[in-house]
Amino acid sequence: MAESIKLTINGHPVSVAADGTMPLLSVLREELNLRGSKFGCGTEQCGACMVLIDGKPEYSCSREVASVTGRSVITVEGLSKNGELHPLQQALLDEQAGQCGYCLSGILISAAALLAKNPAPSRANIIAALDPHLCRCGIHNRVIRAVQKAGAVLASAKP
Amino acid sequence: MISNTLPQSLIDNPILSQWIAFEEKGRVRVGSGKVEIGQGILTALTQIAAEELDLRAEQINLVSGQTDVSPAEGFTSGSYSVAVGGASIRLVCAEVRALFIDRVAEKMRCSPGELTIEDGKFLRSGKDTGRDYWSMAGEIGLERRATGTAPVKRPSSYKIVGKHLPRLDLPAKVMGAGFIHDIVSQNILHARVLRQPWRGAHLAALDENGVRKAARTPIDILREGEFVAFTSDSEVAVMRAAEAARAFAKWNGGAPPPSDVGTPDWLKAQPSRDKTTDAGLPGRVSNGPVIEASYSRPFLTYGSIATSCALAEFENGALKVWSHSQGPAVLRDWLARALGLPAAQVNVFHRQGAGAYGHNTADDAAFDASFIAMRHPGRTVRVQWPREDEFAAAPISPAMAIKLRAALDADNRPADWSIEIWSPPHAQRPGMNGNSNLLGAEALPNFPPQKELNDVPDERGGGATRNGVAIYDLPSHRLIHHLLPLVPMRTSSLRGLGAWANVFAIESFMDELAEAAGEDPVSYRLSLLSDPRPRRVVETAARMSRWFEQRDLGEGRALGFGFARYKNIASFAAVVVEIEVEEEIQLKKIWCAADAGLVIAPDGARNQLEGGIIQGASFVMREQVRHEDGRVANKTWEDYPILRFSDIPEIEIELIDNPNEPTLGLGEASVGPTGAAIGNALARALGKRIRDLPLTRERIMATLLAE
Numbered sequence: 001m002a003e004s005i006k007l008t009i010n011g012h013p014v015s016v017a018a019d020g021t022m023p024l025l026s027v028l029r030e031e032l033n034l035r036g037s038k039f040g041c042g043t044e045q046c047g048a049c050m051v052l053i054d055g056k057p058e059y060s061c062s063r064e065v066a067s068v069t070g071r072s073v074i075t076v077e078g079l080s081k082n083g084e085l086h087p088l089q090q091a092l093l094d095e096q097a098g099q100c101g102y103c104l105s106g107i108l109i110s111a112a113a114l115l116a117k118n119p120a121p122s123r124a125n126i127i128a129a130l131d132p133h134l135c136r137c138g139i140h141n142r143v144i145r146a147v148q149k150a151g152a153v154l155a156s157a158k159p
Numbered sequence: 160m161i162s163n164t165l166p167q168s169l170i171d172n173p174i175l176s177q178w179i180a181f182e183e184k185g186r187v188r189v190g191s192g193k194v195e196i197g198q199g200i201l202t203a204l205t206q207i208a209a210e211e212l213d214l215r216a217e218q219i220n221l222v223s224g225q226t227d228v229s230p231a232e233g234f235t236s237g238s239y240s241v242a243v244g245g246a247s248i249r250l251v252c253a254e255v256r257a258l259f260i261d262r263v264a265e266k267m268r269c270s271p272g273e274l275t276i277e278d279g280k281f282l283r284s285g286k287d288t289g290r291d292y293w294s295m296a297g298e299i300g301l302e303r304r305a306t307g308t309a310p311v312k313r314p315s316s317y318k319i320v321g322k323h324l325p326r327l328d329l330p331a332k333v334m335g336a337g338f339i340h341d342i343v344s345q346n347i348l349h350a351r352v353l354r355q356p357w358r359g360a361h362l363a364a365l366d367e368n369g370v371r372k373a374a375r376t377p378i379d380i381l382r383e384g385e386f387v388a389f390t391s392d393s394e395v396a397v398m399r400a401a402e403a404a405r406a407f408a409k410w411n412g413g414a415p416p417p418s419d420v421g422t423p424d425w426l427k428a429q430p431s432r433d434k435t436t437d438a439g440l441p442g443r444v445s446n447g448p449v450i451e452a453s454y455s456r457p458f459l460t461y462g463s464i465a466t467s468c469a470l471a472e473f474e475n476g477a478l479k480v481w482s483h484s485q486g487p488a489v490l491r492d493w494l495a496r497a498l499g500l501p502a503a504q505v506n507v508f509h510r511q512g513a514g515a516y517g518h519n520t521a522d523d524a525a526f527d528a529s530f531i532a533m534r535h536p537g538r539t540v541r542v543q544w545p546r547e548d549e550f551a552a553a554p555i556s557p558a559m560a561i562k563l564r565a566a567l568d569a570d571n572r573p574a575d576w577s578i579e580i581w582s583p584p585h586a587q588r589p590g591m592n593g594n595s596n597l598l599g600a601e602a603l604p605n606f607p608p609q610k611e612l613n614d615v616p617d618e619r620g621g622g623a624t625r626n627g628v629a630i631y632d633l634p635s636h637r638l639i640h641h642l643l644p645l646v647p648m649r650t651s652s653l654r655g656l657g658a659w660a661n662v663f664a665i666e667s668f669m670d671e672l673a674e675a676a677g678e679d680p681v682s683y684r685l686s687l688l689s690d691p692r693p694r695r696v697v698e699t700a701a702r703m704s705r706w707f708e709q710r711d712l713g714e715g716r717a718l719g720f721g722f723a724r725y726k727n728i729a730s731f732a733a734v735v736v737e738i739e740v741e742e743e744i745q746l747k748k749i750w751c752a753a754d755a756g757l758v759i760a761p762d763g764a765r766n767q768l769e770g771g772i773i774q775g776a777s778f779v780m781r782e783q784v785r786h787e788d789g790r791v792a793n794k795t796w797e798d799y800p801i802l803r804f805s806d807i808p809e810i811e812i813e814l815i816d817n818p819n820e821p822t823l824g825l826g827e828a829s830v831g832p833t834g835a836a837i838g839n840a841l842a843r844a845l846g847k848r849i850r851d852l853p854l855t856r857e858r859i860m861a862t863l864l865a866e
Contacts, residue, residue: 036336075335092333093325098333127804138770138772
């Protein structure tokens with residue numbers, strides 16, 4: 001049954017009238033028209049739907065929306081600020097780290113969480129952070145290079 | 160030189176105006192029937208058009224796969240897009256440029272040679288003439304046949320082709336946008352369709368009340384024959400309905416495949432249509448040793464990260480369909496037939512989905528949405544497939560069995576060579592063999608009986624026989640193809656079709672022959688390659704990987720080699736892998752050398768080769784579709800594992816510079832050589848060869864324990 005669920009999405013307080021058992025992903029895409037997070041499997045196995053919940057990457061495809069009441073959710077739309085790309089997004093473009101691009105929304109989320117903790121991750125750190133994500137086109141190595149590059153940009157931007 | 164014989168796309172769409180229009184000042188609309196499936200084709204075609212027309216890339220408005228204005232170019236498949244679609248655009252643009260130049264020269268009473276073009280403006284001896292494509296367009300009729308005779312630019316003068324142009328579609332995608340799944344409409348009616356678990360299955364019972372209850376929000380149920388659709392304004396409601404219906408539905412009849420479907424023994428026991436093709440000196444006799452080996456691959460699926468999606472709108476007798484089909488014009492024709500509409504009343508708009516590596520369910524989703532839209536005029540019907548159906552109801556890539564035999568001469572070279580291939584057809588895309596092959600249409604009452612199945616004809620590269628003929632210097636060659644046309648599944652195309660399994664078998668066999676001869680496998684291959692072009696590719700990969708340095712790699716480690724020329728006419732690729740085996744294969748490093756002739760988009764080419772390497776490795780190391788109780792047993796990614804970040808090593812690629820040779824398709828070139836290289840590395844590491852794919856931990860353990 002529809003209830004009013006309050007949460008923060010990409011920094012903005014939001015109140016949605018939704019059945020609390022609806023998947024967070026459906027609420028984002030259908031109710032809030034944030035189409036960046038993707039449906040891939042619905043069973044938390046591919047990572048296309050990844051969002052940050054209180055800063056931590058979490059699957060949104062089968063997560064009940066009621067469980068994120070009062071919490072902060074960041075989607076891929078929340079990574080760029082004032083029309084300026086997040087360094088990770090820019091690095092993906094610089095490295096041309098994409099073929100079909102469907103997995104990128106989720107990968108960006110996990111990579112952003114990694115860089116927030118560790119701006120100079122090793123190849124092994126990046127692999128560990130991105131292992132929940134499936135990519136079928138084979139852009140893995142390009143993504144790894146992009147994450148390292150973005151980390152360097154973020155580190156140099158800090159005073 | 161790049162040849163001027165007309166490519167197929169230009170034969171099929173011979174009128175210049177089918178390809179190009181000067182409608183908007185400063186921009187040129189270039190049409191293409193080839194579509195973006197993640198391979199970067201839109202960017203490569205834009206480069207070709209801009210180059211020949213002397214425009215900047217951003218002045219090209221490439222309209223791809225919109226059936227009312229784009230040329231009809233069949234399917235985007237088989238590495239033909241740049242080689243055939245791109246060649247057509249090059250000839251059309253060169254011809255249009257020449258027509259404009261001649262007309263301007265006539266007007267200005269000067270010789271065409273005095274004129275050049277910059278950003279679409281005509282210059283005479285470097286000075287602006289005040290004329291451009293758009294001011295002149297009214298004077299030049301493009302409703303004329305392409306001759307293909309206008310001179311194209313020389314590769315040495317290229318400014319855009321062969322240079323790096325960033326992918327045009329990526330900026331939207333890094334923002335999470337740009338996919339068919341993201342199209343928003345005010346008037347959406349969400350739908351999901353219950354799929355038959357096997358071909359011809361009859362829905363004996365469905366608890367509709369149970370389905371409605373599971374949906375929690377009111378839904379409508381549409382039933383015609385075996386076609387059952389759930390519709391609602393709420394997407395979650397139809398998702399829940401479809402999941403419940405899958406569990407509640409009881410099916411009988413039809414042709415459920417047996418549990419051992421696809422094993423080599425099962426394949427060899429099926430009724431077949433056989434064809435023998437001899438080349439060279441047939442029946443050459445050798446008294447040397449005879450070596451035989453049998454290889455196999457299981458059923459596979461493409462496994463796109465997105466599930467298929469389509470939207471359709473029916474109004475005033477006209478149907479609009481948004482689809483990520485690989486063949487929008489073919490889809491339009493077969494939708495029209497299946498729905499009883501004139502083709503002119505159906506318009507398909509290509510929109511991007513996730514990567515398509517073969518025949519996927521995009522066309523099926525388009526039929527689903529269209530059929531439902533015709534029963535809800537005025538609504539935009541949106542269908543998105545559940546993941547489980549993507550495994551269970553998708554076209555399936557055939558299992559194959561391959562047997563190789565060689566009689567060696569006194570020098571241990573093959574005097575006599577034969578390959579025998581058992582495989583269902585790799586070709587059930589819409590329209591193939593005169594069948595619609597649209598899943599929803601097959602579920603309707605009075606669906607016409609299936610017409611006899613054939614494989615992709617040899618002149619189109621073949622299906623099961625693709626790369627069945629080894630590229631080496633073989634004096635006598637026999638190919639026996641057992642086409643299995645009665646296999647009850649919708650067997651169809653996956654990246655490379657039969658090629659990569661044949662390359663896996665042939666390249667494994669080359670290593671086996673080298674071993675019998677007591678020679679290094681790369682040296683052995685080189686002794687059978689007299690053509691300098693493939694030799695260079697093989698030698699480059701050997702140099703990159705320091706193959707001949709006989710390094711001590713350490714316990715359980717080995718290098719493996721694989722080489723092929725895709726379809727024997729497209730790109731050459733040689734791959735070396737370094738692996739470590741400890742119960743299962745770990746990839747340590749991969750090197751690839753490729754010759755693709757003139758490369759249009761170098762970074763895109765590398766991206767495709769690397770993607771092919773990773774997918775090829777995933778195919779041979781992990782992947783297998785299994786059947787139980789007549790159904791596909793793989794329901795989630797857990798049951799169908801593919802390689803992930805932690806499985807993938809660093810990969811080095813070297814593109815051999817060959818700009819004066821025609822562009823060769825390369826999307827599939829690295830897949831087969833990678834699989835073969837992994838098989839060969841494993842055989843060297845274990846001292847024992849596994850010939851049946853996939854090369855899983857279970858198979859490796861069983862092989863080790865058998866010793």
